[in-house]
Amino acid sequence: MPQSPLETAMPVxxxxxxxKQKEALAGWLMASPAILLLLTFLILPFLFAFYFSFTxxxxxxxxxxxxxxxxxxxxxxxxxxxxxxxxxxxTTGELVRDEKGAFSYPSLRNYTRNNPDYPHxxxxxxxxxxxxxxxxxxxxxxxxxxxxxxxxxxxxxxxVAPLQAGLALILAILINQPLRGINVFRTIYFMxxxxxxxxxxxxxxxxxxxxxxxxxxxxxxxxxxxxEPIDWLGNPNTAMGAxxxxxIWQAVGxxxxxxxxxxxxxxxxxxxxxxxxGANQRQQFRFITWPGLxxxxxxxxxxxxxxxxxxxxxxxxxxxxxxxxxxxxxxxQAFIRGFEKQDIAGGSAISVLLFIIVLVVSLVQRYLTxxxxx
Amino acid sequence: xILKGSSPRTSLFWRYTVLILIxxxxxxxxxxxxxxxxxxxxxxxxxxxxxxxxxxxxxxxxNNYIDAFKRVPIGLFMFNSLFITAVTxxxxxxxxxxxGFSFAILKWPGKMVVLSILIATxxxxxxxxxxxxxxxxxxxxxxxxxxxxxxWLDTYHVQIIPFIADAFGIFLFTQFFRDIPRELVEAARIxxxxxxxxxxxxxxxxxxxxxxxxxxxxxxxxxxxxxxxLMVSQSExxxxxxxxxxxxxxxxxxxxxxxxxxxxxxxxxxxxxxWLQRAFIESIxxxxxxx
Numbered sequence: 001m002p003q004s005p006l007e008t009a010m011p012v013x014x015x016x017x018x019x020k021q022k023e024a025l026a027g028w029l030m031a032s033p034a035i036l037l038l039l040t041f042l043i044l045p046f047l048f049a050f051y052f053s054f055t056x057x058x059x060x061x062x063x064x065x066x067x068x069x070x071x072x073x074x075x076x077x078x079x080x081x082x083x084x085x086x087x088x089x090x091t092t093g094e095l096v097r098d099e100k101g102a103f104s105y106p107s108l109r110n111y112t113r114n115n116p117d118y119p120h121x122x123x124x125x126x127x128x129x130x131x132x133x134x135x136x137x138x139x140x141x142x143x144x145x146x147x148x149x150x151x152x153x154x155x156x157x158x159x160v161a162p163l164q165a166g167l168a169l170i171l172a173i174l175i176n177q178p179l180r181g182i183n184v185f186r187t188i189y190f191m192x193x194x195x196x197x198x199x200x201x202x203x204x205x206x207x208x209x210x211x212x213x214x215x216x217x218x219x220x221x222x223x224x225x226x227x228e229p230i231d232w233l234g235n236p237n238t239a240m241g242a243x244x245x246x247x248i249w250q251a252v253g254x255x256x257x258x259x260x261x262x263x264x265x266x267x268x269x270x271x272x273x274x275x276x277x278g279a280n281q282r283q284q285f286r287f288i289t290w291p292g293l294x295x296x297x298x299x300x301x302x303x304x305x306x307x308x309x310x311x312x313x314x315x316x317x318x319x320x321x322x323x324x325x326x327x328x329x330x331x332x333q334a335f336i337r338g339f340e341k342q343d344i345a346g347g348s349a350i351s352v353l354l355f356i357i358v359l360v361v362s363l364v365q366r367y368l369t370x371x372x373x374x
Numbered sequence: 375x376i377l378k379g380s381s382p383r384t385s386l387f388w389r390y391t392v393l394i395l396i397x398x399x400x401x402x403x404x405x406x407x408x409x410x411x412x413x414x415x416x417x418x419x420x421x422x423x424x425x426x427x428x429x430x431x432x433x434x435x436x437n438n439y440i441d442a443f444k445r446v447p448i449g450l451f452m453f454n455s456l457f458i459t460a461v462t463x464x465x466x467x468x469x470x471x472x473x474g475f476s477f478a479i480l481k482w483p484g485k486m487v488v489l490s491i492l493i494a495t496x497x498x499x500x501x502x503x504x505x506x507x508x509x510x511x512x513x514x515x516x517x518x519x520x521x522x523x524x525x526w527l528d529t530y531h532v533q534i535i536p537f538i539a540d541a542f543g544i545f546l547f548t549q550f551f552r553d554i555p556r557e558l559v560e561a562a563r564i565x566x567x568x569x570x571x572x573x574x575x576x577x578x579x580x581x582x583x584x585x586x587x588x589x590x591x592x593x594x595x596x597x598x599x600x601x602x603x604l605m606v607s608q609s610e611x612x613x614x615x616x617x618x619x620x621x622x623x624x625x626x627x628x629x630x631x632x633x634x635x636x637x638x639x640x641x642x643x644x645x646x647x648x649w650l651q652r653a654f655i656e657s658i659x660x661x662x663x664x665x
Contacts, residue, residue, distance in 0.1 A: 020481070026569040027482030034473035034539040035488060041507060041536035042495055048506035174393060179386075187651050188397045191404065194647045194654070196598035198616055199636050203403040206410075212423035214406070253400070261659030310499035313600065331501045338505035339605070351502035358497045 046355075052348035059342035072349035078142035082111065082121060083135045095134070105136045112140065146350065149321075149328035152240060156247075156329065157308040157361075164248045164255060165300050169293075171252065172259035186260075190253035197250065201317035204246045208232035208318075233319055236326035243314050243327055251307065255300050262296030263289070298369040302362060309358050330354045402428065407640070411438050411633035418630050438634035445631060446618045447610065448638060455614035456642070458533045459596040465538045466592050467585055473539070474547020475573045479559060489548070492541045501601060507536065508605055532606045533614070537596065543588045550584040551577060587657035590650070597643055615639040 053072055057065045086103035087096045096104050112121045124140035127147050131137070141147045175186045192200060207214045210231025219227040232242040270288045279287070312331040315321060321328040321336075330350060338347020405428050410418045412434045421427045442448065476482070477489050511526040526532035554577065562572045578585075600616040607613045616639070622632045647654055 023480050023569070024482040027476045027480035027485065030476035030480070030569070030573070031473045031482075031485075031488070033469045034544055037469065037535070037539035038492065038495065038541065040510070041539075042498070042503065042541075043491070045503040045506035045510055046495070046498060048509065049503055052506065171396070174396070177389065179389065179393075182393075183652075185393045185397055186655065187648070189400050190651075190655060191644070191647070192400060194594055194643050195404075195640055196600065196616060196643075198598070198600045198619065199407075199640055200403070202619075202632065202636060203407055206406065206422055207403065209422070212420070214402075214422055214427060217423045217427075249399070257655050257659050264659075306497050310501070312499065312501045316601075331499050335501045335504065335601075339508075344505055344509075347505055354502055355498060359494070362497060 046351075049348040049351045052345050053352045055345050057344045057348070059344055068345075072345050073353070074142070075346075076143050076146050076349055076353065078124065079127070079147065080121065080124060080140045081137060082108075082124075082140055083132070083137045084108070084111075086134050086136070103134060103136075108138060145321075145325055145328060146333055148325045149330050149333045152326070152328055153309060153311060153330045155240065156244060156311055157305055159244055160247060160308045161301060161304045163244075164252055164304055165297070167248065168252045168255035168300070169259050171256040172263055173289075175256065176260060176263050186257075189256060192250045193253045195250075197313040198317055200246070200250050201314050204242075205233070205318060207246075208242050210234055234323055236324045239319055239323060239327045243311075243318065247308075247311070247314060251304075255304065258300055258303075259293070259296060262293045266292035298365075301369070302365055305361060305365065306358060309354065309361075330357075404640075407633055408637050411630065411637045412436070413438075413630060415628055415630045418633070438628075438630040439638070441628065442622075442631045442634040442638070446621045446635065448615075448618070448635075450610070451613055451615045451618045452639075452642075454530075454612060455597055455616075455639075458530060458614060459593055461530075462534045462537050462596050463589055463592045465534070466540065466543060467588055469539050470543035470588060471547045471578065471581065471585070472573065473544045474551055475577055477544065477548040478551035478554075479572075479577075480569065492544060495541045496545075504601060504605060511536070511606070527606050528609050528612055530612060533603055533612070536602075537592075537599075540592075543592065546584050546588055547581070550581060554580070583657065586650075586653045590654055590657050593646065594643070 054067060054069060055065050056063075056068050056071075084105045086105055088094060089096055098104055108126060111118045112124050114122065121140065124142055125144045126138055127141040127144045128139040129136060171189055175182060175189065208231075210216070210229060210233075212229075213232070215232060216227070216229040220229070230238055232238045266289065270292075271284060274284050274288055310331055311329040312335065315327055315329055315332045316335075319327040321332055331354065334347045334350035334354065336347075337343045337350065341347075409428055409430050410421075412430055413421065414433050414435075414437070417432050421432070426432070477485060511532050513524065514526050515522065515524050516526055516529065516531055526535075558576055559572060562576050567575070597614075598616065599614075603614050603617045604620070607617060618639070619632075619635065622628065622635060
């Protein structure tokens with residue numbers, strides 16, 4: 001716009017400056033309700049948890065809260081290996097064998113309970129053990145239950161993330177067919193997503209029941225009675241698998257719909273062109289569908305991973321971490337210690353560790369799936 | 375994707391067979407719930423050994439529903455749930471869309487830092503901050519019907535206010551508003567509209583899809599929430615329906631009544647879903663579009 005020489009630049013600049021200030025003020029004001037609420041009810045509790053994790057805070061305690069440094073973390077995370085030599089006969093020097101020919105070993109307790117020669121083992125407990133040559137090797141941990149919860153949660157994430165994403169993609173492709181009444185199927189596949197996990201977990205207790213649960217009945221029907229009933233949630237070998245299956249069943253519809261939206265952004269012209277060129281189904285998926293879904297895939301992977309790390313409700317309603325700690329999860333442990341055992345410091349330390357783990361995993365995922373430009 | 379079959383007819387037959395079998399997998403626990411709610415306890419438990427579990431056969435009645443109503447003040451709990459959900463949803467849409475507008479449209483110092491912190495908070499599972507949050511709300515002052523007091527336990531506030539703002543909702547609105555052409559803003563500015571007027575008269579009227587998304591996600595999260603209400607509602611007066619489940623596991627556990635109660639509390643969310651199912655699914659799909 002041509003400016004008349006009578007108008008000086010000054011007032012315009014000042015107006016502009018004032019406008020900018022007004023905009024910044026409006027920006028702060030409009031964002032402030034949300035920011036204040038999130039600060040008070042999300043970030044502040046998180047900072048509290050962070051602070052508590054360095055103290056010995058309990059819900060009710062006669063002693064004042066003390067700063068304990070990293071003690072809570074070292075109590076959670078200390079892991080050591082330790083091996084024992086078989087017992088030898090003191091006179092002959094030969095290794096003692098029992099009637100089955102197995103070696104016998106000194107009791108682990110001698111080393112982990114108040115043994116002045118092994119101060120670094122004090123208070124540790126057996127997490128895993130195995131034989132290695134003549135030796136008995138132990139993996140010791142200061143907090144075996146937490147270690148199990150960590151291992152279980154990682155297992156859960158490693159199985160659920162790819163499996164749920166893959167099944168959701170298959171469902172999305174099925175539901176993307178141009179068939180009459182396809183919306184009915186879409187509606188049904190999505191239905192478990194809207195139902196409370198508490199409700200679903202209670203219903204699935206009937207499916208997994210050890211006596212005449214629905215799953216046992218079905219398997220017995222299919223095998224003409226040859227199937228031996230399993231107490232799916234009561235057996236340490238099957239409990240985690242049962243929880244994984246139910247969790248996928250509940251959430252897969254959500255990710256199906258996200259895949260579906262990705263599928264529908266791929267122009268149909270591409271498929272038509274590929275058909276003309278004589279590309280078969282597999283080739284079409286490999287060269288058109290999959291590349292077109294790249295961003296969707298990254299999003300789904302990250303979302304499922306974060307959700308899977310939050311594993312809690314199913315365990316709280318169905319197994320409470322059992323049997324034999326086979327379904328302990330990180331969040332369940334954080335909550336149980338902080339709330340039910342009133343060990344706020346211990347629960348908070350677990351929360352902080354979980355935050356760090358999820359943050360690192362998310363960043364690694366983002367790095368690995370970044371856009372590669374040649 | 376079109377599957378190849380020997381003839382179009384048989385191909386169609388197999389496609390529907392697959393779709394129906396999968397549908398059965400997703401629907402059978404829900405059918406089981408409703409059917410079982412009509413059966414007396416003993417029959418309910420013995421029927422699970424056969425297909426009768428899914429059929430309304432035998433001694434069918436509404437007795438479980440009558441007993442469930444006797445055991446739990448369902449009307450009160452349902453009112454609490456719907457009230458808490460509705461208030462949080464309405465306030466949440468206002469607060470989060472306002473923040474989304476600010477993040478997407480306005481320039482202010484520190485914006486990007488605040489936005490990245492908000493997005494980072496999405497990876498914190500609620501259960502891990504529940505206990506510190508409990509300590510905080512226990513110290514907050516409030517003015518209620520009975521005057522001034524310290525501590526929010528046993529109120530509606532404690533179930534509503536912490537959940538109004540949510541990072542994901544803000545993120546949704548920010549993403550949506552970002553794609554709205556800048557010219558709309560400039561035109562309104564020239565007409566002398568204030569920023570709040572632009573938000574209210576220009577942006578919100580076209581934000582229908584994202585409002586639906588935010589509303590639906592909030593509805594599900596609030597109506598289905600269980601842990602927090604359990605922690606903060608010690609007296610019956612403020613309990614929502616999910617906490618009511620506890621009543622059925624005290625004393626004699628009657629599974630027929632539990633099934634009746636589960637059916638009752640699942641009904642609103644299922645009806646809401648079936649009524650709005652297109653918006654439901656499209657709204658969730660829209661969360662994925664932007665990647």
